[in-house]
Structures are given as C-alpha cells and as structure tokens.
Amino acid sequence: SQQGEEDPQALSIQEGENATMNCSYKTSINNLQWYRQNSGRGLVHLILIRSNEREKHSGRLRVTLDTSKKSSSLLITASRAADTASYFCATDFKGNNNDMRFGAGTRLTVKP
C-alpha cells in the first residue's frame, strides 16, 4: 500500500518564484525524505528530516514536518528552470527504515 500522498499533483510557476509541495502520510515514522526525479531518470535523494525535527534547510530547500498532522512540506525558494522535475516524499513504513514508501509525487514545472 502507498504511504505518502503529495499535493498538488502538478505545479507550474515562473522562474524566481517559490514552490511549495505537501506530503501526507498514514503511519508513525522515524524519518521522512524528499526525492527528485528528472524525466526518464532515477530518483535522487534531496533531504531527510527526522521525526523529532520540525524544520530543516539545505541550500534553497526548506522542509517542515508536523508529526501531529502526519504531514510535511518542501519549499524550493527562488526556483530555476532546472528545478523542473517530479518531487516525491518517502517515509519509513511503520518505522521500518528498510521499507521506504512513496506517493505519486508532485510534478513541478518552472517556466523561464
């Protein structure tokens, strides 16, 4: 069964704008991860946030986690055309870090 559910399904913005994507999940977790997938390629790990953390930054990425609402958000600031990709959240299903589960992702298009 799927675990994460991202929204929106698709997001289109202009270069320079910020992009926010959300993820909801169902079971308890130890950590939540965000991945990026360029068209026709494999997924690449972006950032990880542990269940005892509320916010994390990495370059232009900012991730928040609200375990009470079982939700997370990924913010990409000052977006670039090269950020165009699909973004997925993944969680360790029932706290098992050998069982990372994904949703269907958010398709982000950044127009130059």
Place this chain on the structure above:
Amino acid sequence: DTAVSQTPKYLVTQMGNDKSIKCEQNLGHDTMYWYKQDSKKFLKIMFSYNNKELIINETVPNRFSPKSPDKAHLNLHINSLELGDSAVYFCASTPAGTRTGELFFGEGSRLTVL
C-alpha cells in the same frame, strides 16, 4: 562510475513471455530493492533483500521472482508477462545499519508488454 546500474534500460516484449532485469550496485550496500513505477508515477515497493535474504515481499504475484546471488546484485525475473506489468522498474540500495534508509536509485528499466 555508475553506483546502481540496471540492464536493460528498455525492454519491449509480447504477452506471455518471460524476461529478466538485472541490477548491480558498487556502493558496498547490504540492502537492495525493486520498486515499480506505474504510468501515474506511483512508486511502489516490490521486494527488499538484505545480504541476499528476502526481507520484504509486498504482495507481488508469484510470476515475479527476485534473485540475489550476492549482496551487490539483485535480479528480477518475470514469468508469463501481462499487459499490466508494463511499467518502469527501479532498483535501489541502501547502506546496512543505517537509521535513515536513504535510497540510491538506478536509472530504471522501462518494460513494455504488447
């Protein structure tokens, strides 16, 4: 050097045939996975192996048989292919003993069943 490599990248075959996809990782990881990504981009876990031992089998039909000859390789054999098997199959790996489960993915193998 490719960290997680899959072959073939593309596979087109007829219904009823049997096919295999191979995966190799040179990262020294102990845990390897197969994920299936359907046309709607849902990424679903199929199998997980830790040091050649099956640890996750997520209600995948018996027609799918993973094989791990050693901890650096995880192959996927599919018997009697069906139209619904058309998808992109991703191999991934993660280090042993990690508390985070960060996954390293291959580039995917696109299977088309006609």
